[in-house]
Amino acid sequence: MGKKYWLIKSEPNAYSIDDLVKDKRTHWDGVRNYQARNFMRDEMKTGDKILFYHSNANPPAVVGVCEVVKEAYPDFTAFDSKDKHYDPKSKKENPTWMMIDIQIIEKLNRPVTLEEIKQNPKLKNMRLVKRGNRLSVMPIEKTEFNEILKMSNR
């Protein structure tokens, strides 16, 4: 039951690390990609560590660390016709989409930019730097997690 490590993306316009610092804890709703859903539903466990990444940002960067505090349960925003992430195909009896709860651990002293990550040979296998990757929830290695934390303290 080894702890797993993850990276999740968020557009800071929609929900930033500062929002998470303010809220302390939030539900990670709105994921509408099956692969990302499967990671949340099947593999993300309480206590797993997560890098929080700002996408569509200037610059795009890892900006914080958080952890899973509640394992997968139905994403209720899919049931709400007024919600941006409404999905009429997801039924309450058999929900298509799931979410988890996360809690802040820390905002990084210094963001670790995508550019720096690309330049670090130790991080060349991360999905984040692979061509065309658009997954908003992805697994990472413990060594990669630790390396990025190290970079933020440089």
Add this chain to the structure above:
DNA sequence: GCCAACGTTGGC
């Protein structure tokens, strides 16, 4: 704002 990469949809 552009556009490549990718996922989803729907006609056939």
Add this chain to the structure above:
DNA sequence: GCCAACGTTGGC
């Protein structure tokens, strides 16, 4: 089941 059309993501 194929695949063109379309929508979205996300770096630049």
